Amino acid sequence: MLQDRLANHLKNVITIDVEDWFHVCGCEPETPPDRLPGRVRPNVERILGLLGEFEVAATFFMLGSLAENDPALVPMIAEAGHEIASHGYSHRLLTRLGSDEFKRELQLTGDIIERQSGKRPVGFRAPQWSLKMSDSWAYDILHEEGYLYDSSLNPLPLVGDGSGPRFPFRIRTGKGDVLEIPPMVTTTPAGNLPTGGGWGFRFFPLWMIRSTISRYNLSGAASILYLHPREMEKDGPRLPLPPLRNFATYGTRAEAGGRLRNLLGNFRFQTMEQLVTSWQSA
Numbered sequence: 333m334l335q336d337r338l339a340n341h342l343k344n345v346i347t348i349d350v351e352d353w354f355h356v357c358g359c360e361p362e363t364p365p366d367r368l369p370g371r372v373r374p375n376v377e378r379i380l381g382l383l384g385e386f387e388v389a390a391t392f393f394m395l396g397s398l399a400e401n402d403p404a405l406v407p408m409i410a411e412a413g414h415e416i417a418s419h420g421y422s423h424r425l426l427t428r429l430g431s432d433e434f435k436r437e438l439q440l441t442g443d444i445i446e447r448q449s450g451k452r453p454v455g456f457r458a459p460q461w462s463l464k465m466s467d468s469w470a471y472d473i474l475h476e477e478g479y480l481y482d483s484s485l486n487p488l489p490l491v492g493d494g495s496g497p498r499f500p501f502r503i504r505t506g507k508g509d510v511l512e513i514p515p516m517v518t519t520t521p522a523g524n525l526p527t528g529g530g531w532g533f534r535f536f537p538l539w540m541i542r543s544t545i546s547r548y549n550l551s552g553a554a555s556i557l558y559l560h561p562r563e564m565e566k567d568g569p570r571l572p573l574p575p576l577r578n579f580a581t582y583g584t585r586a587e588a589g590g591r592l593r594n595l596l597g598n599f600r601f602q603t604m605e606q607l608v609t610s611w612q613s614a
């Protein structure tokens with residue numbers, strides 16, 4: 333079908349927020365995270381295996397503290413041809429950090445990633461979508477620190493802004509622009525649904541996710557998907573969270589890997605940096 337051919341022409345982006353199973357904002361465990369057994373490495377290896385099978389390059393938003401604790405992780409991802417971007421250092425919400433600490437975390441994580449991969453990151457995603465469009469101070473800092481794009485504004489009710497833009501746009505700072513690239517959502521009369529990642533990616537029917545990607549592509553836009561390493565491990569450990577939060581964080585994890593495989597086989601992908609660079613040269 334012509335529509336499928338048109339849709340297949342456009343490249344989408346898979347992003348992975350590289351954090352551990354206990355990095356759940358607002359529900360920090362009593363035991364310090366660095367004393368809990370980590371599960372990132374085997375799950376990142378699962379994701380790398382799948383991406384490698386389909387020869388797809390993805391964008392990994394790396395938590396600085398995690399890269400520091402496991403210095404082989406970033407080189408392993410970068411050597412497989414993927415982009416390393418920043419997910420901050422501590423996984424604390426931006427609202428708790430304030431401007432000085434945000435800048436310090438950004439620089440620290442940038443230094444670690446540069447030391448380990450040979451390249452400074454140009455993309456950022458805030459822990460749990462905790463950046464708001466009105467946080468001009470944060471965009472000023474991102475631009476000052478050399479970031480080309482941010483992917484923290486989720487057009488969803490509760491976790492983001494349900495009426496926010498669904499497609500990429502420019503945020504103007506005093507000194508230049510930062511590109512804002514929101515994750516994919518499915519629009520419905522009842523509001524936007526999180527089909528691009530998290531519990532929605534694992535819960536809603538696969539056809540809904542696939543048709544949303546096709547619709548984005550037919551309208552000339554790339555869809556941005558997101559995944560966490562903990563979603564690749566069906567029986568992995570869980571923090572004791574309230575029931576809804578537990579489901580959103582850990583529920584239906586068996587679905588994530590199979591769905592990723594299906595999408596890798598049916599759509600085209602590139603990294604976020606490649607997407608941004610293609611706009612700049614267009």
Ligand SMILES: [Zn+2]
Nearest residue numbers: 349351459460
């Ligand atoms: Zn996160």
